[in-house]
Amino acid sequence: MDVVINEVLSILSSAAIASVIALGLGITFRLMGIINLAHGEFMMIGAYAAVYAGAIGLPWPLGLLAGVLAAAVVGALAEVLIVRWLYSSPELSILGTYGLSIVLIQGVQVTLGKGYLYSSNPFPGAIEVFGVAYPIYRLVLIGAAAVLFLIILLLLNATPLGTKIRAVAADGKLAETLGIRSSRLNLVVFTASAALAGLAGVLVGPLGNVRPDMGADYIFTAFVIVIIAGNSIVRLIPAAILVSTVQNLMTFWIDPMVAKIAVLVIALLVLQGLRRTPGEVTV
Amino acid sequence: MRRLHWLLLLLPLLCLFVSNYYSGLVGQYAILGATAALLAFSWGYAGVLHFFHVVAFGLGAYSVGWFALNLGPDGLWLGLLVAVLLTGGVAFLLGIAGLGKNYSFMTFALVTFVVVLALEQIAVQFTAVTGGFNGLSNIPRLGFGDWRLSGSMNALVLATVAVLLVIGLRWLSTTPYGVALRAVRDAPRRMGSFGVDVPAMRISVFVLTSAATGLLGGLFATQTQFVSPSDIGLAFGTSILVWTMLGSKTTLLGPFLAAIGINFATTGLSESLVDYWLLIMGVVFVVVVRFLPEGFGVWLVRILPSRWRRAPHVEVRRAAPEAPRDAAVGGAAPEFVVEQLSVAYGSNRVLQDVGLHVSPGEVLCLIGPNGAGKSTVLNALSAVIRVESGRWRFGDRQFQGRSPWRIARDGLSRKYQHPSIATDLTVGQNLALAVWGPRYRFRRLLWQRWEIEIEPSAWRILEAGGLDARLDQLAAELSHGQRQMLELAMALANPCDVLLLDEPAAGMTKVEAATLASLITEIARDARPAVIVVEHDLELIRTVADRVVVLQNGGVLAEGTYAEVEADVRVQEAYLGTEAQHG
Numbered sequence: 001m002d003v004v005i006n007e008v009l010s011i012l013s014s015a016a017i018a019s020v021i022a023l024g025l026g027i028t029f030r031l032m033g034i035i036n037l038a039h040g041e042f043m044m045i046g047a048y049a050a051v052y053a054g055a056i057g058l059p060w061p062l063g064l065l066a067g068v069l070a071a072a073v074v075g076a077l078a079e080v081l082i083v084r085w086l087y088s089s090p091e092l093s094i095l096g097t098y099g100l101s102i103v104l105i106q107g108v109q110v111t112l113g114k115g116y117l118y119s120s121n122p123f124p125g126a127i128e129v130f131g132v133a134y135p136i137y138r139l140v141l142i143g144a145a146a147v148l149f150l151i152i153l154l155l156l157n158a159t160p161l162g163t164k165i166r167a168v169a170a171d172g173k174l175a176e177t178l179g180i181r182s183s184r185l186n187l188v189v190f191t192a193s194a195a196l197a198g199l200a201g202v203l204v205g206p207l208g209n210v211r212p213d214m215g216a217d218y219i220f221t222a223f224v225i226v227i228i229a230g231n232s233i234v235r236l237i238p239a240a241i242l243v244s245t246v247q248n249l250m251t252f253w254i255d256p257m258v259a260k261i262a263v264l265v266i267a268l269l270v271l272q273g274l275r276r277t278p279g280e281v282t283v
Numbered sequence: 284m285r286r287l288h289w290l291l292l293l294l295p296l297l298c299l300f301v302s303n304y305y306s307g308l309v310g311q312y313a314i315l316g317a318t319a320a321l322l323a324f325s326w327g328y329a330g331v332l333h334f335f336h337v338v339a340f341g342l343g344a345y346s347v348g349w350f351a352l353n354l355g356p357d358g359l360w361l362g363l364l365v366a367v368l369l370t371g372g373v374a375f376l377l378g379i380a381g382l383g384k385n386y387s388f389m390t391f392a393l394v395t396f397v398v399v400l401a402l403e404q405i406a407v408q409f410t411a412v413t414g415g416f417n418g419l420s421n422i423p424r425l426g427f428g429d430w431r432l433s434g435s436m437n438a439l440v441l442a443t444v445a446v447l448l449v450i451g452l453r454w455l456s457t458t459p460y461g462v463a464l465r466a467v468r469d470a471p472r473r474m475g476s477f478g479v480d481v482p483a484m485r486i487s488v489f490v491l492t493s494a495a496t497g498l499l500g501g502l503f504a505t506q507t508q509f510v511s512p513s514d515i516g517l518a519f520g521t522s523i524l525v526w527t528m529l530g531s532k533t534t535l536l537g538p539f540l541a542a543i544g545i546n547f548a549t550t551g552l553s554e555s556l557v558d559y560w561l562l563i564m565g566v567v568f569v570v571v572v573r574f575l576p577e578g579f580g581v582w583l584v585r586i587l588p589s590r591w592r593r594a595p596h597v598e599v600r601r602a603a604p605e606a607p608r609d610a611a612v613g614g615a616a617p618e619f620v621v622e623q624l625s626v627a628y629g630s631n632r633v634l635q636d637v638g639l640h641v642s643p644g645e646v647l648c649l650i651g652p653n654g655a656g657k658s659t660v661l662n663a664l665s666a667v668i669r670v671e672s673g674r675w676r677f678g679d680r681q682f683q684g685r686s687p688w689r690i691a692r693d694g695l696s697r698k699y700q701h702p703s704i705a706t707d708l709t710v711g712q713n714l715a716l717a718v719w720g721p722r723y724r725f726r727r728l729l730w731q732r733w734e735i736e737i738e739p740s741a742w743r744i745l746e747a748g749g750l751d752a753r754l755d756q757l758a759a760e761l762s763h764g765q766r767q768m769l770e771l772a773m774a775l776a777n778p779c780d781v782l783l784l785d786e787p788a789a790g791m792t793k794v795e796a797a798t799l800a801s802l803i804t805e806i807a808r809d810a811r812p813a814v815i816v817v818e819h820d821l822e823l824i825r826t827v828a829d830r831v832v833v834l835q836n837g838g839v840l841a842e843g844t845y846a847e848v849e850a851d852v853r854v855q856e857a858y859l860g861t862e863a864q865h866g
Contacts, residue, residue: 035393082573089576091332094392095524096572102521102565110558220400223393257408260401267397268380271390 005132011241011248013138016145017204019240021222023152023233024196030231031169031189033090034083037097039197039222040215041104046071046198047210048108051117060122067202068195074104075194079187087172087186101215109212119205141203148196149237156233165189220260221247227267242266288450288536294543295442298435307506310438312546314503317445319526319538321492321499324452327532328461329488330468332388333395334520335377338402339370339493341515343500348419348510349412356423356431363501370497371490378486384686386485399517406512418511422504434506441502448495449539456535457595459719460728464488466705466716473703476665477773478691478721518561521568528571530580537580597711598734599754601742604809617678618642619781619813624673626656626663626837633659634837637673641813643780646803648824648845649817651834652857657817658700660834661783664815665697666690677780677813692721696779696812698771700786706759710750710769713758714741717773740806741775744768747798764795771799775806782812788820800826833857 021043028034036042046067053063078100086092123140126133156162165185167175172182204218225243229235243263250259294313298306322336343366350362377398381391406413413419424437432440455461467474467484475481504510513519523542530541552560571578621639625632634656641647649657662668664675666687675682682690691697704713711733718735719728737745745751748768753761761769771787787803788796800823807814807827818824824831824845831848833841841851848854 029389033389035389037396082569085573090389091326091392092572092576094332094389095528096569098396098521098524099565099568099572102518102561103569106558106562106565110562216400216404220397220404223397223400227390227393227397257405260404264397264401267394268377271380271394 002132005130006134007248007252009129009132009134009138011244013141014248015237015240015244016142017200017207017218018221018225018244019236020145020148020196020200020203021218022225022229022236022240023149024193024200025222025226026229026231026233026236027152027196028190028193029226030233031165032087032186033169034087034093034190035097035226036083036190036193037094038078038101038104039097039193040219041101042071042075042194042197042215043201043204043218044108044210044212044215045074045104046201047119047205047214048112048117048201049198050202050205051119051210054119060120063119064199064202068198071198071201072191072195075197076187076191078194079190083190084183084186105212105215112212114212116209116211118209119202121206137206144203148199153233221263224263224267228270288453291446291450291536292443294446295439298439298442301435303434306435306438308438308547308550310441310506311503312543313442313445314499314506315523315526315546316539316542317448318496318499319523319530319542320449320452320535321496322523322527323530323532323535323538324456325488325492326527327534328456328468329464329485330388331382331485331489332392333489334392334399334517335374335395335489335493336496336523337517337520338395338399338515339374339496340500340503340519340523341402341406341510341512342366342370342373343497343502344504344510344514345406345413345419346497347501347504348422351422352419357427359423359425359501359505363498366497366501367494370500371494374490374493375486378489382485382489383482386482399515399520403512403516406515413510413512416512418509418514420509422508422510424505424508425502437506441506444502445499445539448499449535452535455729458729459715459731459733462708462712463716463719463728466708466713469705469707470703472667472687473699474716474720475687476667476691476697476699477717478688478777479716480688480724483724518564521564525564525568525571527578528568528576529578531578531584533577534580534584537578537583541579594709594712594755594757595733596755597709597715599711599714599751600734600736602736602738604739617780619675619677619815621660621664621675622673624660624663624675625671626659626668626673627671632837634663637834637837637839639815639832639839641781641815643813644807644811645829646807646814646816646827648828648831649815649834650819650824650831650848651840655834656837657834658785659837661697661785661815661817664783665695680780688720694778694780695783696774696777696781697783698774698785698787700789704758704766704770704773707757709755709757710761711735711754713769714754714773714776717776721777735776737772737776738778738810740810741772743805744772744775744802747802748772763790764792767791767795767799771802775810778810779812782806782814784814784816784818786818787816788818788823796820796823797826799823803827 025036025039028036049070050063050067053066058066082096082100083093086096121137123136125136127136127139156165164180167180168182168185175182208217221243225236225239228239228243246266247259247263250262294309297309318336318340325331325333346365346369347359347362350365351359354361377395381394407415424431425440426432463479464484467479467481471481526542526545527538530537532538619641621637624634624637626634637660639647649660651657663670666685670683673683677694680693682693682695714737715733715735718737719731723731748765750765750769750772758766758769767787767790774782788799791799803814803816804827816827828845831843831845832839833848833854835857840857841848841854
């Protein structure tokens with residue numbers, strides 16, 4: 001019984017991390033039609049900023065803020081300098097962010113070194129849940145993910161800003177004729193997505209190590225979740241739980257490599273079995 | 284002058300005259316060049332962007348390495364075979380999953396990207412087979428038993444294979460298959476409506492280029508005699524993408540020469556700069572994507588004499604008129620019947636239980652205020668959108684639930700509102716693709732000569748539009764009215780039982796529209812398809828319509844001759860304030 005509870009909590013906390021990363025990816029995909037291959041590197045920027053903030057003695061909440069801000073600034077710069085010019089062509093936007101990811105990894109590697117950094121855990125210790133001692137930090141992650149999703153969904157669906165953003169997502173040119181400045185909103189969305197990545201980067205910091213190519217550890221799962229969820233933000237949650245369940249159980253019982261292949265196969269099956277809603281263009 | 288590319292065969296001969304070191308580089312770089320050309324073929328020509336090229340290359344290298352080291356040196360031949368089959372097989376599975384009818388450009392690129400991420404890690408972790416970080420070394424060169432090629436002879440063989448592959452790709456790009464690929468890239472929906480099996484085209488090119496890349500990867504391993512995870516990783520994949528983009532992905536020689544040139548220019552740099560090298564690659568890549576996405580190759584093509592790149596001439600003949608098709612069927616003449624057609628966009632119901640019937644040779648005009656669902660009817664009937672329910676058939680041939688290209692093959696032809704012909708093909712090539720679409724699978728297109736026979740009615744339209752004298756002209760050079768005529772001719776190029784026309788007169792002058800009206804009447808009389816026309820031009824409707832159906836709010840409001848419908852009070856009410864203003 002304890003094993004089951006432990007496993008369920010592990011799956012939930014993995015799903016929480018993965019879904020927050022996927023949330024950042026998902027909003028640029030859903031709202032801007034852009035797949036940001038540099039998302040994992042925005043995470044890395046956030047994690048580095050938090051580590052360095054901790055190193056100069058700032059308290060954890062300020063480190064969190066520093067991570068979010070650093071990623072947001074890098075994201076905004078990337079949007080203005082590169083991504084903005086590539087919206088008209090999906091292939092160039094993919095390739096542009098892909099090149100950006102290499103520049104960020106290598107840039108950090110060259111300037112800050114390849115070495116592993118470690119960030120301290122703000123909530124050390126364990127707490128008893130249904131008779132099982134479980135790390136507090138991982139429970140906090142689950143709560144944080146739930147709150148984040150709630151905030152983003154409310155922002156998009158219940159505020160004027162959200163309505164404008166969705167109008168730009170549906171048809172940027174049309175929205176401009178209504179007086180909405182879509183280039184500004186795209187900047188806002190891309191920056192917000194980068195900030196979310198930075199936040200996720202700070203959050204995963206204490207779970208592993210911080211290094212230039214750390215994004216690759218997490219981004220695989222996040223991409224698979226986005227593939228499964230399609231362009232829906234709400235569907236990210238069940239997709240994250242599904243992928244985390246398969247990945248955790250198979251890693252534990254079989255082999256991490258088999259787990260990777262398994263989630264890949266699931267993504268392909270979902271892709272194949274996708275039934276579009278009636279009325280949608282099929283070709 | 285078009286045979287100039289055979290000069291490329293001089294490249295392998297270099298290996299005979301330069302030192303061992305440089306001949307080895309010639310062999311390696313030629314292989315990398317051909318890899319870039321293969322990527323250009325699937326991405327630039329067929330429009331399938333993916334990151335699988337580096338996985339295919341790495342899988343090929345690893346299979347040759349593993350088989351040669353575990354089964355003895357001659358195992359490398361088996362390894363090469365496995366390289367081709369394995370990469371082709373994996374590509375086929377990926378293609379089935381991602382390039383089928385739910386194909387999304389972005390999603391497929393992402394899926395293949397994820398595959399690269401996974402495989403790179405697997406190559407590191409699956410130490411028993413891949414040797415982990417250390418990779419596999421001491422892979423033998425090509426040869427049998429104890430007899431092995433020297434380094435420079437091995438390079439000569441590799442460079443020859445690479446050059447022949449590029450020449451083969453060039454040939455492929457000029458066959459009807461290659462031309463159809465370009466049309467599928469530019470107008471997939473249109474090609475589907477012409478009966479082209481679009482998913483099969485995409486999957487075939489993806490599998491073909493991947494398998495060939497696997498072969499190249501395997502050969503590459505016999506030259507370097509070493510495979511490591513970096514041969515399957517993203518960094519290497521980036522380099523290939525950079526060469527392909529810089530050389531122009533819409534050419535084949537461009538990426539090939541770019542890869543060789545850039546590699547020679549930077550020989551040794553990657554080893555001495557290590558981390559900075561990747562950083563520079565990344566920056567170059569971003570700059571290319573941002574400022575030079577077309578690459579240098581297209582510049583070169585532009586300054587070449589235009590006769591060097593003239594498209595092949597298409598021999599267009601007029602088919603002998605057929606006996607009316609319905610006469611062949613005994614008993615009652617078959618009709619085109621639509622029953623209870625319903626379509627919803629999300630929760631918004633656009634069509635509700637629409638029923639229509641059209642006899643061969645009859646022209647039915649669908650009219651109605653904007654938003655009544657006229658175009659939706661045509662989109663639903665040609666399966667461009669998914670229907671909620673409904674059945675439609677010609678005689679006993681059922682159409683519902685089939686894909687667009689199958690419907691087209693079964694004799695339902697469609698003309699879109701906006702001409703969506705492939706503009707970088709000639710008039711003749713466009714017609715040829717329309718003729719072959721419903722008839723040939725892609726394999727047949729490989730050997731097909733540029734000769735077609737089109738229906739007399741299509742020929743008549745070409746003449747009316749003055750296109751019969753412009754068969755070798757690029758479609759991009761035609762006027763809007765001429766493009767409309769070409770599109771109509773393409774819809775009629777094969778015999779068809781049902782013809783759907785979506786605003787055929789849109790954007791035409793009054794004279795052109797009048798010519799079109801008499802053509803539609805003549806075609807219906809002579810070739811006897813069942814014709815459904817959606818049109819706003821009331822003058823054209825009055826001329827061509829045998830019967831008019833008025834749609835409103837997704838249902839049939841009224842039906843009858845033009846005069847009857849015009850006199851109907853309900854129709855006047857529906858139209859007043861909308862169409863009445865337009866006249």
